[in-house]
Amino acid sequence: MPALIYTDSLMNPIARSMHYQEGYIGGCTTNEIFRNNNSGLCYYRSPSDSLAILDEDGKVHTFIVFDFLDKAISQKAKTDYLAFRRSKPSADYLRLVNSPIVVSDSTWIGLIEDGNSQYTIIFNPFNNKCGCRKFTKSSSVYDIIEPMSSDGKGTIVSLISQELENMCRDYESLPDTIRNALNDGNRILLVNKFHF
Secondary structure (H helix, E strand, O other), rough: OOOOEEEEEOOOOOEEEOOOOOOOEEEEOOOOOOOOOOEEEEEOOEEEEEEEEEEEOOOOEEEEEEEHHHOOOOHHHHHHHHHHOOOOOOOOOEEOOOEEEEOOOOOOEEEEEOOOEEEEEEEOOOOOEEEEEEOOOOOOOOOOOEEEOOOOOOOOEEEEEHHHHHHHOOOOOOOOHHHHHHHHOEEEEEEEEEOO
């Protein structure tokens, strides 16, 4: 059964943990499945509802469970995401797209989707406080945050792609040089600063 495997420097397996569910096939790609921050090494696979924080020896020292209540994604999606998508599911679910990012000591940011839309979610996993902003046609290109990394002190680096042209109201307000670069297939990084 697939699992997270710890190895020595010669790639010899030492231990296994975080076993996947029985019958796991997968089919959903998670960017940055490992993220290192001041809490430790975070391990997250979408569309799982939990994230593990590992210590320097690779042992789980904190386990965070994301509770989407009645919007939780189905067990079928957690084991075979491609089959779940082929079944044309209802949009009445939420899932983290990628591994969330630590913004500060108590604030994290992530990207959430349902069947149709994406949201930026800012949350504190230790006291269950959160807020989100849905991406809509009335969103500004500068408000659509697809977080890539953080300095852990309130600065988020976000990705702008050409896909945003059809997702917001003011894509045309981007400078010509940026729009031309995006039209050539480049990606642009946007720096967002949060003040706590």
